[in-house]
Amino acid sequence: MTIDPIKFEVIRNALTQAAEEMAITLRRSAYSTNVKTRQDFSCAFFDKNLRSVSQAFTQPVHLGSFVRHVPVAVKRYGAENLGPGDMILSNDPYGGGVHLNDISLIGPVHWQGQLVGYTACLAHHVDVGGGAPASVGAFREVFQEGIIIPPIKFVDHGKLDDDLFRLVLSQIRSKRETAGDFRAQIASNRTGAIRINEIIDKYGLNDFDRYIDEIIEYTDRRTKVEVNKLPKGVFSAKGFVDNDGFTEEVVKLEISVTIDDNGVKFDTTGSDPQRRAPVNSTFAQTFSACAYALRALMDKDLPVNDGFYRYVHVNAPEGTVTNCVHPAPVVGGWETHVRLNDLIFEALAPALPDAVCAGTKSMQCHSGFGGHNHETGEYYCFLETLAGGYGARSRSDGPDAVQSHGQNTENAPVEETESNYPVRITRYELVPDSEGPGEFRGGLGLRRDYMFPEEATFTILADRDKAGPRGLFGGERGSKSVYALIKNNVEQHLSSKTTLQLKPGDVISYRTSGGGGYGQAFNRDPEAILNDVLQGKISTNRARKHYGVEINLSSQQVDMTITEDLRRGR
Amino acid sequence: MAGNEVHNKIDPIQFEVVRSALTQVTEEMAAALRRSAYSTNVKTRQDFSCAFFDRNCKPISQAFTQPVHLGSFVELIPTSVEAYGAENLQPGDMLVVNNPFGGGSHLNDVTVFGPVHHQNELIGYVASLAHHVDVGGGAPASIGPFQEIFQEGVIITPVKLVKQGEMNEDIFKLLLAQIRSKRVTAGDFRAQIAANTVGSRRLSEIVRKYGLNEFDRYVTAVIDYTDRRTRAEISDIPDGIYKSESFLDFDGFTENTVTLKTKITVDGETVYFDFDGCDPQRRAPVNSTKAMTFSACAYALRALMAPDLPVNDGFYRHVRMNAKPGTVVHALHPAPVVGGWETQVRVNDMLFRAFAPGMPQKIASSTKAMMAQAGFGIIDQVTGEYHCNYEALAGGYGARETSDGPDAVQQHGQNTENAPVEEVESHFPMRVSQLSLIEDSEGPGKFRGGLGMRRDYHFPDDAATFTVLSDRDLEGPKGIFGGMGGRKAYYILNPDDPERTKTELSSKCVIELKPGDTVSFQTPGGGGYGPPLERDPERVLLDVTLGKINFKRARECYGVIIDNLTNDVDRTATKKLREQIIKSRSSK
Amino acid sequence: MKELNTKRFRIGVDIGGTFTDGTLVDSSTGQVITSKVLTTPADPASGFISAVNKLLGVNNDVEPGEIEHVVHATTVATNAIIEGKTAKTAFVTTQGFRDMLEIARQIRPSLYDLQFEKPAPLVPRQLCFEIPERLDAKGNVVTPLDEKALAKIVDQIAETGVEAIAICLLHSYRNPDHEQKVGKAIKAIIPDVKLSLSSEIVPEFREYLRASTTVINSAVTPIVSTYLASILEKLHSANINSELLVMQSNGGVYPARSASESPVFMVESGPAAGAVAAASLGSALGYPNVISFDMGGTTAKASLIRNGQPNITKDYSVGGAAQSGDGAFGGASGYPIRTPVVDLVEIGAGGGSIAWVDSGGALRVGPQSAGADPGPVCYGLGGKEPTITDANLILGRLDPSYFADGEISLDTEAAKKAIHKHCAEPLGLSIEAAAHGIIEIANTAMVNALRLVSVQRGHDPRDFILMGFGGAGPAHVVRLAEQAGIPQVLIPAEPGTTSALGLLVTDVRMESSATLIVRADQVELSRITDEFERLEHSGRLAHSSAASASGEPIFERAIEMRYWGQSFELSVPVPDRKTINDDWMSDLIESFHESHDSAYGFRADDEPVELVNLRLTTIGKIARPQLRKLDIINPDIKVAIKGERPVYFATESSQGGVISTTVYNRQKLPPRSTFNGPAIVEEPDCTTVIQPSWSVTVDDFGNLLVENNQ
Numbered sequence A: 001m002t003i004d005p006i007k008f009e010v011i012r013n014a015l016t017q018a019a020e021e022m023a024i025t026l027r028r029s030a031y032s033t034n035v036k037t038r039q040d041f042s043c044a045f046f047d048k049n050l051r052s053v054s055q056a057f058t059q060p061v062h063l064g065s066f067v068r069h070v071p072v073a074v075k076r077y078g079a080e081n082l083g084p085g086d087m088i089l090s091n092d093p094y095g096g097g098v099h100l101n102d103i104s105l106i107g108p109v110h111w112q113g114q115l116v117g118y119t120a121c122l123a124h125h126v127d128v129g130g131g132a133p134a135s136v137g138a139f140r141e142v143f144q145e146g147i148i149i150p151p152i153k154f155v156d157h158g159k160l161d162d163d164l165f166r167l168v169l170s171q172i173r174s175k176r177e178t179a180g181d182f183r184a185q186i187a188s189n190r191t192g193a194i195r196i197n198e199i200i201d202k203y204g205l206n207d208f209d210r211y212i213d214e215i216i217e218y219t220d221r222r223t224k225v226e227v228n229k230l231p232k233g234v235f236s237a238k239g240f241v242d243n244d245g246f247t248e249e250v251v252k253l254e255i256s257v258t259i260d261d262n263g264v265k266f267d268t269t270g271s272d273p274q275r276r277a278p279v280n281s282t283f284a285q286t287f288s289a290c291a292y293a294l295r296a297l298m299d300k301d302l303p304v305n306d307g308f309y310r311y312v313h314v315n316a317p318e319g320t321v322t323n324c325v326h327p328a329p330v331v332g333g334w335e336t337h338v339r340l341n342d343l344i345f346e347a348l349a350p351a352l353p354d355a356v357c358a359g360t361k362s363m364q365c366h367s368g369f370g371g372h373n374h375e376t377g378e379y380y381c382f383l384e385t386l387a388g389g390y391g392a393r394s395r396s397d398g399p400d401a402v403q404s405h406g407q408n409t410e411n412a413p414v415e416e417t418e419s420n421y422p423v424r425i426t427r428y429e430l431v432p433d434s435e436g437p438g439e440f441r442g443g444l445g446l447r448r449d450y451m452f453p454e455e456a457t458f459t460i461l462a463d464r465d466k467a468g469p470r471g472l473f474g475g476e477r478g479s480k481s482v483y484a485l486i487k488n489n490v491e492q493h494l495s496s497k498t499t500l501q502l503k504p505g506d507v508i509s510y511r512t513s514g515g516g517g518y519g520q521a522f523n524r525d526p527e528a529i530l531n532d533v534l535q536g537k538i539s540t541n542r543a544r545k546h547y548g549v550e551i552n553l554s555s556q557q558v559d560m561t562i563t564e565d566l567r568r569g570r
Numbered sequence B: 001m002a003g004n005e006v007h008n009k010i011d012p013i014q015f016e017v018v019r020s021a022l023t024q025v026t027e028e029m030a031a032a033l034r035r036s037a038y039s040t041n042v043k044t045r046q047d048f049s050c051a052f053f054d055r056n057c058k059p060i061s062q063a064f065t066q067p068v069h070l071g072s073f074v075e076l077i078p079t080s081v082e083a084y085g086a087e088n089l090q091p092g093d094m095l096v097v098n099n100p101f102g103g104g105s106h107l108n109d110v111t112v113f114g115p116v117h118h119q120n121e122l123i124g125y126v127a128s129l130a131h132h133v134d135v136g137g138g139a140p141a142s143i144g145p146f147q148e149i150f151q152e153g154v155i156i157t158p159v160k161l162v163k164q165g166e167m168n169e170d171i172f173k174l175l176l177a178q179i180r181s182k183r184v185t186a187g188d189f190r191a192q193i194a195a196n197t198v199g200s201r202r203l204s205e206i207v208r209k210y211g212l213n214e215f216d217r218y219v220t221a222v223i224d225y226t227d228r229r230t231r232a233e234i235s236d237i238p239d240g241i242y243k244s245e246s247f248l249d250f251d252g253f254t255e256n257t258v259t260l261k262t263k264i265t266v267d268g269e270t271v272y273f274d275f276d277g278c279d280p281q282r283r284a285p286v287n288s289t290k291a292m293t294f295s296a297c298a299y300a301l302r303a304l305m306a307p308d309l310p311v312n313d314g315f316y317r318h319v320r321m322n323a324k325p326g327t328v329v330h331a332l333h334p335a336p337v338v339g340g341w342e343t344q345v346r347v348n349d350m351l352f353r354a355f356a357p358g359m360p361q362k363i364a365s366s367t368k369a370m371m372a373q374a375g376f377g378i379i380d381q382v383t384g385e386y387h388c389n390y391e392a393l394a395g396g397y398g399a400r401e402t403s404d405g406p407d408a409v410q411q412h413g414q415n416t417e418n419a420p421v422e423e424v425e426s427h428f429p430m431r432v433s434q435l436s437l438i439e440d441s442e443g444p445g446k447f448r449g450g451l452g453m454r455r456d457y458h459f460p461d462d463a464a465t466f467t468v469l470s471d472r473d474l475e476g477p478k479g480i481f482g483g484m485g486g487r488k489a490y491y492i493l494n495p496d497d498p499e500r501t502k503t504e505l506s507s508k509c510v511i512e513l514k515p516g517d518t519v520s521f522q523t524p525g526g527g528g529y530g531p532p533l534e535r536d537p538e539r540v541l542l543d544v545t546l547g548k549i550n551f552k553r554a555r556e557c558y559g560v561i562i563d564n565l566t567n568d569v570d571r572t573a574t575k576k577l578r579e580q581i582i583k584s585r586s587s588k
Numbered sequence C: 001m002k003e004l005n006t007k008r009f010r011i012g013v014d015i016g017g018t019f020t021d022g023t024l025v026d027s028s029t030g031q032v033i034t035s036k037v038l039t040t041p042a043d044p045a046s047g048f049i050s051a052v053n054k055l056l057g058v059n060n061d062v063e064p065g066e067i068e069h070v071v072h073a074t075t076v077a078t079n080a081i082i083e084g085k086t087a088k089t090a091f092v093t094t095q096g097f098r099d100m101l102e103i104a105r106q107i108r109p110s111l112y113d114l115q116f117e118k119p120a121p122l123v124p125r126q127l128c129f130e131i132p133e134r135l136d137a138k139g140n141v142v143t144p145l146d147e148k149a150l151a152k153i154v155d156q157i158a159e160t161g162v163e164a165i166a167i168c169l170l171h172s173y174r175n176p177d178h179e180q181k182v183g184k185a186i187k188a189i190i191p192d193v194k195l196s197l198s199s200e201i202v203p204e205f206r207e208y209l210r211a212s213t214t215v216i217n218s219a220v221t222p223i224v225s226t227y228l229a230s231i232l233e234k235l236h237s238a239n240i241n242s243e244l245l246v247m248q249s250n251g252g253v254y255p256a257r258s259a260s261e262s263p264v265f266m267v268e269s270g271p272a273a274g275a276v277a278a279a280s281l282g283s284a285l286g287y288p289n290v291i292s293f294d295m296g297g298t299t300a301k302a303s304l305i306r307n308g309q310p311n312i313t314k315d316y317s318v319g320g321a322a323q324s325g326d327g328a329f330g331g332a333s334g335y336p337i338r339t340p341v342v343d344l345v346e347i348g349a350g351g352g353s354i355a356w357v358d359s360g361g362a363l364r365v366g367p368q369s370a371g372a373d374p375g376p377v378c379y380g381l382g383g384k385e386p387t388i389t390d391a392n393l394i395l396g397r398l399d400p401s402y403f404a405d406g407e408i409s410l411d412t413e414a415a416k417k418a419i420h421k422h423c424a425e426p427l428g429l430s431i432e433a434a435a436h437g438i439i440e441i442a443n444t445a446m447v448n449a450l451r452l453v454s455v456q457r458g459h460d461p462r463d464f465i466l467m468g469f470g471g472a473g474p475a476h477v478v479r480l481a482e483q484a485g486i487p488q489v490l491i492p493a494e495p496g497t498t499s500a501l502g503l504l505v506t507d508v509r510m511e512s513s514a515t516l517i518v519r520a521d522q523v524e525l526s527r528i529t530d531e532f533e534r535l536e537h538s539g540r541l542a543h544s545s546a547a548s549a550s551g552e553p554i555f556e557r558a559i560e561m562r563y564w565g566q567s568f569e570l571s572v573p574v575p576d577r578k579t580i581n582d583d584w585m586s587d588l589i590e591s592f593h594e595s596h597d598s599a600y601g602f603r604a605d606d607e608p609v610e611l612v613n614l615r616l617t618t619i620g621k622i623a624r625p626q627l628r629k630l631d632i633i634n635p636d637i638k639v640a641i642k643g644e645r646p647v648y649f650a651t652e653s654s655q656g657g658v659i660s661t662t663v664y665n666r667q668k669l670p671p672r673s674t675f676n677g678p679a680i681v682e683e684p685d686c687t688t689v690i691q692p693s694w695s696v697t698v699d700d701f702g703n704l705l706v707e708n709n710q
Helices: A005-029 A062-077 A160-170 A173-228 A285-294 A333-348 A415-418 A526-534 A541-546 A561-568 B005-010 B012-036 B069-084 B169-177 B182-210 B212-236 B291-305 B339-353 B421-427 B538-543 B551-558 B571-587 C044-058 C074-084 C146-158 C178-187 C206-236 C256-261 C269-284 C387-394 C412-427 C431-453 C473-484 C495-502 C524-543 C582-600
Strands: A041-047 A052-057 A089-090 A102-111 A114-124 A154-158 A234-242 A251-260 A263-267 A311-315 A366-373 A378-385 A425-429 A445-450 A456-461 A482-489 A490-493 A497-502 A508-513 B048-054 B059-064 B092-098 B109-118 B119-133 B161-163 B242-248 B258-268 B269-272 B319-322 B371-379 B386-392 B429-436 B453-457 B465-467 B490-493 B508-513 B518-522 C009-017 C019-026 C030-038 C069-071 C088-093 C128-131 C141-143 C164-168 C194-198 C243-248 C253-255 C290-295 C301-306 C316-317 C335-337 C342-347 C354-357 C363-369 C467-469 C488-491 C508-519 C552-562 C568-575 C607-619 C641-649 C655-666 C675-677 C680-683 C686-690 C694-698 C705-710
Touching: A005 A041, A005 A114, A005 C363, A005 C431, A005 C582, A041 A062, A041 A173, A041 B490, A041 C044, A052 A062, A052 A173, A062 A089, A062 A114, A062 A251, A062 C146, A089 A251, A089 A497, A102 A154, A102 A173, A114 A173, A114 C363, A154 B169, A160 A445, A160 B161, A160 B465, A173 A378, A173 A425, A173 C582, A234 A333, A234 B119, A251 A333, A263 C686, A285 A333, A311 B386, A333 A445, A366 A508, A366 A561, A366 C363, A378 B339, A415 A425, A415 C141, A445 C387, A456 A508, A482 B048, A526 A541, A526 B490, A561 C473, B005 C335, B005 C694, B012 B048, B012 B182, B012 B212, B048 B069, B069 B092, B069 B109, B069 B119, B069 B161, B069 B291, B109 B161, B109 B182, B119 B182, B119 B212, B161 B182, B161 B551, B169 B182, B242 B339, B258 C354, B291 B319, B291 B339, B386 B421, B453 B551, B465 B518, B538 B551, B538 C256, C009 C269, C009 C495, C019 C044, C019 C473, C019 C495, C030 C044, C030 C495, C069 C269, C069 C495, C074 C206, C074 C316, C088 C146, C088 C206, C128 C146, C146 C178, C164 C178, C194 C206, C206 C243, C206 C256, C206 C335, C243 C269, C253 C256, C253 C508, C269 C301, C269 C467, C269 C495, C290 C431, C290 C473, C301 C431, C342 C431, C342 C607, C354 C387, C354 C431, C363 C431, C387 C412, C387 C431, C412 C431, C431 C473, C431 C641, C467 C473, C467 C495, C473 C488, C495 C686, C524 C552, C524 C582, C524 C607, C552 C582, C552 C675, C568 C582, C582 C607, C582 C686, C641 C680
Parallel strands: A263 A311, B269 B319, C009 C069, C069 C243, C088 C128, C088 C164, C164 C194, C290 C467, C467 C488, C655 C680
Antiparallel strands: A041 A052, A041 A114, A089 A102, A089 A154, A102 A114, A234 A251, A251 A263, A366 A378, A366 A456, A425 A445, A445 A508, A456 A497, A482 A490, A482 A508, B048 B059, B048 B119, B092 B109, B092 B161, B109 B119, B242 B258, B258 B269, B371 B386, B371 B465, B429 B453, B453 B518, B465 B508, B490 B518, C009 C019, C019 C030, C243 C253, C290 C301, C301 C342, C316 C335, C354 C363, C488 C705, C508 C607, C552 C568, C552 C607, C641 C655, C675 C694, C680 C686, C694 C705
């Protein structure tokens, strides 16, 4: 039986639309700033064989991780134990999951009593209990990180299981917010199920199944084409995470990328053994780093599903920071995950100089805090991740203050944050001179200062405090990050992975790293420097020292004669 | 109606039969629990209790191997039933709960309880509490210097663990997921369920035998009986106001000691414990829950009474206290509570010291008065299974009016056995490299305090995480009536390994051990009773002979000179020395 | 009192990308005259006036004095932003937040694009200034305004010679005092600079969204005010001294004077007109619930109308990638605006959209468009790639010899070749099948657009009538209805200029709002009463300044609510404030629960509810021209039949094929006549395609009511 290309395109769009509607329902009815505003969640539809079919991702990191977790969770619970209206909850890092905050809710979709697929949504919950508010921090074991949820039937025939709900919530600090986010997840899955049913009502189950196969085959064909466009060969790079939160010993990472006709093989052999420290990436996290990197090198409108993932081959030795085993702590895994992305692009740079970018922030850069909110009498928790400078590209500067790679969460508006939590943001601005110099410069990092009128517990879980992001092809490193505690105007630098008790009036200050530069700084167009200087993004000194450009501030012009001397001096 | 007279008469024989039957029920529960449990802490150290409550959640009878659990039950059961709703409990259901702020103690003490029905009518509730060796959280065995409840492990508000006789698998899975020692703990949970099942079976037999009305009548009678005796016992305590103060040496984070205060008012048939003046709760392991403090009072009071007094609602209703919410004796959410037992036993010690002037003959000098908890975890290199061990070590007991304090025993609310070295070593890849009394650690006195104990944990081949959650590292237990204090506690990493640097540890810490490390746990000696110089030299001689104290200490602390040739007391020299010492003292 | 009878005429002018449409209505007879002239991008005002003159030329018994008012829809503001031609603007904010516009939302517009760019801020960094001052989230002063520092900064700003200044201080939505002081200080030194205060433009929390809206307002103010001035001047020179009104994004009009001060309210001026027309026509004909579908040469726009009112949204951004109107997934590529906008979904599917086959072998349509140049292959103007128009031609829906009133003759062969080469051959389909596929796929995208405005907002499209207009709308709309399961379609008379008509059938609307942010169980009812009173007072002032608004202002009140903890509000209409009491409150909460349930599929009755914003819409009614009935003659359909031709159709049931189809001349269709599909209805600027098993009734006003017989 042949595929009707028209019906194909129609069904494909309808399935994507279903996932999008799930996402909108989730976001609009959620409670926590992290979900409703920062959009730290994803939604997807899986066919009855648990192959991922369509997805609405706000966060690329969930690409790969989320879609690996869902099939494992369903198989562990037993598809046969799931009926109409049931939904299972799961976040087990060692059951295909990532860190504990990312909790997936998965429900079978039935049409006229038959299983036709699964809708699933994942949300990063602000707090899941454990060692520190917002469940981020320097922990040694997964047991310290919060509630571990093996697949359990959270919703039974459409009804929330009160006992499980209560038990889960009792582990959590910000109970009201989290309860709201769970309700939003349930609503999201329901929306998806309704859409899927409408699609089948229209096309019938046989066609529905057939066209899902075809949708996956279609992606497979297009992925193959894209893979064939890539240069064949083996490319590798080495790098590190700056510290592990307990020792100053850097965490070594190694990646090699082998591209041939069968697809792309990523191998992390040579990376350090896992540690009793927040630097361990689960396999799912490492897989998603690789999937993201590959996806970023392909045609923008390639629909991602099973047909794409089958071209991503990852070998990450067990027991290493790229594939940790129980009971390693995993909350810091994203720091490792996102650093791998930088490495992959660095490895591919010689082969794909115009496709990749120089080193980016490439850390999650968590800021988590909580304490007693005297107004509501509740335990409040807050989490956000801060942007940094992006890496420069072969034809353009790296954008300033933006999220990098797998991470695309919004910033929490100052006014929203201050309205809901007892904190004051006293500064939020770019960090001048933080860019990595180059013919095209890296983006600027940003500064964000938090002042606490009341006692609070604050956790920094980030990195880049030893060295800034690397440049490419003669471009220089961006500035490194600084994390500081400011007590009555005395500034004290902090580790990039630490939890501390704050007294009223204390200020925590983040200055995130700038992006790496691309090409020789002395080849940068002087007019571009002039613009940077006029905008106050680069100082005249730096312009002179790093770019060999003399700016005359009074005339607001480049002094070409001096500039030429400076550059000849090189 | 006519029947009334008949019914209102209590037949003394049947009374005694029912009463002992009720106790028997809980004893059988305890036996079932102990025999089917997996963890050393439950099956051997007997860190659990069982009880029966009537349909109004009033405690009727209990088999508590651990007096500390005395009080904790009393509030937990009614609060939990109320929270979950009695109407939501069917025959065969069982709830699981450990919520410290809903009548519980620390998270490790997990209670499983369920309704007992007779012909679908609610008779009451059977409950079993077990100290689970691990409930997840910050460190193996779930003890350590934590700053919030959320770091201490899984918090269980009442939820259904058993539905009409069937295990609620999803709840069970979710609980176990939080726990390191999954296999062992799963076994202990099943043991608790078994205990309750046995209990409810036996109870329905009793009810079947006597009928529900009779049963109820005699239950009431049992309570009234205890009530009468308790009131009598209290009126025996001399009326008056008893005061005392104490402190915890270290809160795990700051050097500020934790102040404890009590004022006990005894007036006829009433006794009232007031804890006004105790420190505010801290973000540190020194917070006792209301239930824990209540159990300290209950224990203290009970200890002053006749040993055979059956404990039930008739007793508890007389334990009245005022512990201000938000203080270390009544912690509020989200305070950490695992260290609460250290406070609880210290409160116990303080209560006895308060009573001392009133009834010198009944109380002991200061004891170890801390839980002295040691916990460690090891990940099996082969199976990858996570092993956790927990135990609480003994110390010197306080001396009494007419007798020395026993060496190396548990005290007050705490009566857990020691874990046999052979059992521990067979369960875990570690070695107990030393287990001994500590010479010269007693608090000297007319009657001396007991000796402290040393237990060294050696980990030959494995990295381990070790937790000390204890106290007494500032000073030892005080003496009384002229008696002197016992030796303080020491916690030492690698005490005598030339290869490794010896480090003194704090009394509240979690450390990561490398293969080959050793932790030495040295508990304090008990306080002495009366002036040491009044101690019978023969007793001193015996101690020296037994090697519990040495010649030098005999001379310096007790003024007793022992002839090391005859190995006998040199009476004249001793007499002289004692007079000298007294003279020199008075001249000062 | 305004003398309506002496001012019978109203003029509407809608400037689009290609054409400038004019409409003249005689409000006493309802007679409508339209005019089309080419848009003059260099100086849009001249195109404007020639459209007006053309109208007056056609109907020369119109005295300029008889013109009540002129209503204008323009994209001048949007274009300025898209083309980066905004005025030199300064941005003033709280100390520590100078980079608010640079950092924006810290996200990337597309997830997997390593070469992405953030939109360049409308204000360069050197023109962003900080004032030492600070409020907390309750509006209390934390750091008092530093007057000295302020004075210095004002001098600095003066030196830069900016034309406009946007002020956005943190938490000014709670307490505008500091913003007002800063404003005064600036006015004192730089009197004629264009000034915008965030607390006046959008007093709502979330600083970046508020700042962005305020900045856009000031950045386009100089352009817009100059533009409107030149329009007025041209009107005066034509002796037309009547009031000039401007269409707002929310579908209401406001006086040119207000428009020059707050142009941010008119960025979607053009598209809104179509929705308004649909709403008005719908209510006039007794269809209060309409989904309007407006399809032109390059894009199609869908919007939803309930109870005669277009749906309004505030999650919107301008100058960005095409988006669903929800700030969630688009937005990052453009500049967010928080002023009310008619909830439009705009997609790149028009007559010129190009069809292609991708590397995976899927047939795709758009978003690339051949536009007017080179245009579709069949125009023979150099177009090489097949478009929707080419497909329509091949399927027989267009008459090669009668297109654009016969001005262009279409080259069917060329179209076939192109489709064969680019689509049919690679897919192994017949040319007809491929052509049909192109239409179906374009339709799918359009059906999704219909879903986005209906289903995604919690409305069942089947409860609405679908109204299709614009140059290309009628050719697709019936099939869309079929696919979306909508049983009724309405094709207005003169669908080509429906939008321009919309300008003349709306009211003067002024939106105002106040922030509450308080839990329903904690609010003092008196506070709600007072706030509404305050809003109504300013509403009355605005109303009195709009000459065309007759009689007393009408107030529409709504409260934006959410569960305490959420961030997305649902707007709940509220009855007259005089009745505010506890019952009123419980009713309000109940209707919130209900709308939450219908939007997201659940209600949380135990959860506290929060009141976020009070909204007041002040409406100055403008009398509608009544519709002009056609003379009822004997409804003999034959007079309208032009002939028959083979046309390719697909339906929900059949795979599709060629059916011989009757072709009608719309201008000759008698009122109250009926006929059945399949059918083609032709008129000079537009062709309507009636699917098989649908039937048409011509109503008394010349509109086509198309209904599904199955």
